[in-house]
Amino acid sequence: MTEQIIRMEVMRYRPEQDEAPWLQSFDVPYSDDMSVLQGLNYIKDELDESLSFRWSCRMAICGSCGMMVDGVPKLACKTFLRDYPGTVRVEALHHFPIERDLVVVLDDFMEKLERIQPYIIPRQEQALSEGEYLQTPTQLERYAQFSSCINCLLCYAACPQYGLDSSFLGPGAIALLHRYNMDSRDGASEQRMELVAAEEGVFHCTAVGYCSEVCPKHVDPANAVNLNKTRAAGDYFLRFAKPKGRCQ
Amino acid sequence: MNKRRPYVRPMEGWWRKNPYFIEYMVHEGTALFVAAYALVLLIGVVRLAQGEAAWKAWLTALQSPLSVFAHLILLLAIGYHSYTWFKIMPRTLPPLSLGGKRVPGGAITATGLIAVALASLALLALAWRIST
Ligand code: FES
Numbered sequence: 326m327t328e329q330i331i332r333m334e335v336m337r338y339r340p341e342q343d344e345a346p347w348l349q350s351f352d353v354p355y356s357d358d359m360s361v362l363q364g365l366n367y368i369k370d371e372l373d374e375s376l377s378f379r380w381s382c383r384m385a386i387c388g389s390c391g392m393m394v395d396g397v398p399k400l401a402c403k404t405f406l407r408d409y410p411g412t413v414r415v416e417a418l419h420h421f422p423i424e425r426d427l428v429v430v431l432d433d434f435m436e437k438l439e440r441i442q443p444y445i446i447p448r449q450e451q452a453l454s455e456g457e458y459l460q461t462p463t464q465l466e467r468y469a470q471f472s473s474c475i476n477c478l479l480c481y482a483a484c485p486q487y488g489l490d491s492s493f494l495g496p497g498a499i500a501l502l503h504r505y506n507m508d509s510r511d512g513a514s515e516q517r518m519e520l521v522a523a524e525e526g527v528f529h530c531t532a533v534g535y536c537s538e539v540c541p542k543h544v545d546p547a548n549a550v551n552l553n554k555t556r557a558a559g560d561y562f563l564r565f566a567k568p569k570g571r572c573q
Numbered sequence: 574m575n576k577r578r579p580y581v582r583p584m585e586g587w588w589r590k591n592p593y594f595i596e597y598m599v600h601e602g603t604a605l606f607v608a609a610y611a612l613v614l615l616i617g618v619v620r621l622a623q624g625e626a627a628w629k630a631w632l633t634a635l636q637s638p639l640s641v642f643a644h645l646i647l648l649l650a651i652g653y654h655s656y657t658w659f660k661i662m663p664r665t666l667p668p669l670s671l672g673g674k675r676v677p678g679g680a681i682t683a684t685g686l687i688a689v690a691l692a693s694l695a696l697l698a699l700a701w702r703i704s705t
Binding site: 341424531534 | 576587
């Protein structure tokens with residue numbers, strides 16, 4: 326395998342000395358099987374050890390290495406240098422504040438993730454002695470796709486509505502919320518409905534659909550968001566039809 | 574002292590930076606043409622209510638070269654709008670299954686587009702029958 330050289334233009338932002346982010350060019354030797362992440366690691370090991378970026382698994386499962394590659398949200402470990410002949414531009418994930426270089430501030434998403442209660446809240450608490458909560462393959466099928474989310478936040482970087490107003494709950498959190506709502510063992514969709522129907526909930530979405538396009542796990546968050554628009558609207562009207570609670 | 578100084582990037586011109594967003598904006602923009610055509614039809618109804626002379630005048634106005642040209646533009650814009658509308662449709666529908674298998678997005682889009690084509694042809698044939 327012959328070694329070629331690629332020019333990697335990497336976004337730098339060092340809060341203690343840079344006013345704004347800028348691009349630094351590095352010439353990186355690469356082979357056909359090298360990912361963008363490996364290119365960045367080459368830079369860090371051989372050219373500039375001060376470069377900061379997140380990564381862990383190198384196999385598209387931890388969701389740490391989300392960044393913009395030539396302007397498109399990508400997992401750096403799942404994107405190959407060979408697909409960008411000549412030059413490749415690597416920037417911090419769009420729509421998030423930049424902490425340093427390619428590292429973005431995730432606090433906003435973490436807080437949202439917590440708010441949606443991303444865990445099963447049993448419909449009926451079952452004693453240990455009663456055994457496990459059972460589920461059929463068909464019931465599993467209803468949420469399986471949405472459970473593939475790895476929280477890489479590429480969908481947030483693809484969502485202009487989130488970029489324009491970060492109060493929007495956003496594609497990833499809504500997809501996860503939907504994943505738990507669709508689980509036959511869960512009984513908390515009514516609690517979560519408040520978030521769905523809120524001002525910052527699903528109606529912030531204008532169906533751009535790019536979130537689903539960039540999702541490396543085929544979760545299709547746009548589908549989760551749009552299905553919940555229907556649910557929220559239905560819930561709103563049904564509230565008049567079937568009053569909750571008993572008559573006094 | 575806290576050295577943290579998170580940098581927030583501006584959103585200006587966001588839709589020009591990605592072909593996907595340009596297509597989205599064009600899709601949203603062509604909705605205005607749909608509204609414009611609805612207005613044209615609405616004016617027709619108003620003219621009809623005003624009596625035969627007004628109705629005839631409206632029909633003649635529709636046949637002017639300018640109007641024919643405008644309709645051509647409307648047709649193109651609305652055609653593009655429906656194309657992109659059906660393209661996004663699989664993302665907005667609940668999962669559909671046929672014979673236990675999930676219907677792929679492409680099939681949903683294709684079915685929608687075929688339905689549009691058939692409905693348009695039927696309408697065209699009907700209009701043709703009435704006007705000849
Ligand atoms: S390093 Fe884990 S997803 Fe890329």
